[in-house]
Amino acid sequence: MFVDKVKIFVKSGKGGDGHVSFRREKYVPNGGPDGGDGGRGGHIIFEVDPGVNTLMQFRHNKHYKAQNGEDGGKKRCHGKDANDLVIRVPQGTVIREAESLKVIADLHAPSQREIIFSGGKGGKGNQHFATATRQAPRYAEKGKPAKEYWIILELKMIADVGLVGYPNVGKSTLLSMVSNAQPKIANYHFTTLAPNLGVITNKYGKQFVMADIPGLIEGASEGVGLGHDFLRHVERTKVLIHVVDVASTEGRDPVQDVYTIQKEINIYNDEILKNKPQIIAANKIDIGDFEESIQRLEQAFKPQGIEVIPISAAGNQNLQELMQKTSDLLATVPDHTVVFEPEFEEVTDYSNAPFTITKVEDGYFTVEGIGVEKMMGYTALDTEKGFAFFQKYLRDRGIIDALEEADIHEGDVVRIYDLEFEYFK
Structure with a gap:
């Protein structure tokens, strides 16, 4: 699984x-x-x-x-x-x-x-x-x-190229034909339950990694189908290939399919498509009439700079042209992995952090607490002004009151980590 x-x-x-x-x-x-x-x-x-x-x-x-x-x-x-x-x-x-x-x-x-x-x-x-x-x-x-x-x-899978599209449009078949990947292929929806990876070598010997990303349908960004689980894998890819069924074997419009996938990706993260080159692989040209669908795809997406390449994954038609175009686009993209920068910072405001007072023996008390320790770390206690500031902190935090409640007397010793001093009112 x-x-x-x-x-x-x-x-x-x-x-x-x-x-x-x-x-x-x-x-x-x-x-x-x-x-x-x-x-x-x-x-x-x-x-x-x-x-x-x-x-x-x-x-x-x-x-x-x-x-x-x-x-x-x-x-x-x-x-x-x-x-x-x-x-x-x-x-x-x-x-x-x-x-x-x-x-x-x-x-x-x-x-x-x-x-x-x-x-x-x-x-x-x-x-x-x-x-x-x-x-x-x-x-x-x-x-x-x-x-x-x-x-x-x-x-978030690391791949250079992501294959996206509705189920049963031929993504897995395409991946199996152009790489060494062996995805499970069958004629029913959601055959692919996990992203599959394949390595492609272009005519110059340069390699890139392609991933078949399943589950992207209308409503994917809201968890419909498998989309909610697999949209995250689109984020690291450098080039997206929209695989569409231009033969409309299931009665869908290939132009609308591309719009729908783009919409779902944008809902998930509207930064993904802004600088990510896209290609449309117009698949299943070996089945029925496809010229009108190709023309409509070009009219809709060529103005956006998205090229449409007619292919037949099952019939191995124009696949090398598609891979070469993909390789050319990859060469225009910075050669680095999309990295998610650290954002999390541990709590640094210890103004209300708890502290403990311990009476070790008569006349000797200790104070401990992460807030007190942090305060000591950035206060210059060897200066008169710094020590006065620290004393004010002890009073404002209620530590002086807590020591008096613990029955401290003048002349008793207080130790706070590495600092030891006599207590005077």
């Missing part, structure tokens, strides 16, 4: 906690702190696997969690960093954050490898917090938390 869109849950690893311990040896009864640091949590990494062409593996396994970092130990022993979790996907997979639908990464290149969510940093052991006035700190940092998100994986 071909699967090209799934929703999964991923969670990076939490950082290991720093350790609180003190050197205790036979002849060193009052040794200093020797608690080790915690290890880094595992990253969530996505990697392109050339042997995979579908997202089928994710249909039944929806949850992916990296390992947590190991906690620090005694005698300055650092916790072990966790193994990263590597998730392998087909080339052309676009990763979106499920709630905002913003692009996190586009794995468009062969063997591409991206860290999507980093593991939490390990916390520092108490060996780092000894000072001249506090030589036996009973405090160590907690490991940084994991990152967890629901994400959507979309496979």
Whole structure:
């Protein structure tokens, strides 16, 4: 089964906690702190696997969690960093954050490898917090938390040329005649349930990839037929070939067919057709009268710069002419893959992020919270103005009130990550 869109849950690893311990040896009864640091949590990494062409593996396994970092130990022993979790996907997979639908990464290149969510940093052991006035700190940092998100994986197939058109107009037959592809072909609708790829070589030896994109009918952009599932594969193509039935074997008008497909593509994404060359392959010229249909197609689309080439896919007529025209058009298009740029940014406004106050021992308090940590990261605390700004932040955020509720007194020590100071009103 071909699967090209799934929703999964991923969670990076939490950082290991720093350790609180003190050197205790036979002849060193009052040794200093020797608690080790915690290890880094595992990253969530996505990697392109050339042997995979579908997202089928994710249909039944929806949850992916990296390992947590190991906690620090005694005698300055650092916790072990966790193994990263590597998730392998087909080339052309676009990763979106499920709630905002913003692009996190586009794995468009062969063997591409991206860290999507980093593991939490390990916390520092108490060996780092000894000072001249506090030589036996009973405090160590907690490991940084994991990152967890629901994400959507979309496979947008990478092909130079896309064959579009109504079912049963001969797209699969055309692909099989001009390439090494062997799609399933039968005389009923929706024989093709997945995009098929074929490699074509022009007379100069240059190769390009062609995809048979199924399911595009009226209402495709609203999910009718298979269109909602496969319109995304049109986005990366550089040239579109509209395959139409000029013999009208099913009673449809080939001119209207092209208009309908263009309309559905524009509804899905109105940027797709603006700079994408198009050709009309007027198929089935070996069946009945077709001259009038060819004339009407040329009148309708030649003014738009779209050439009409009469062919018979089944009878192998004019296929080389079609492929050469396609190759010529490809030469006019920039030789690069359409890439979806990252849009997703993790939350950076921590003004309302929670914090915790811990009374480690009498006269010694710690404050933790991602908002506090971020504030410390961009505030120059070694300057009078910077420290005054930080004090104002602590009061505005309610941290001072929370310390007083925890029964802090003047002269007690407060530690906020790497910063330690005495509390005075």
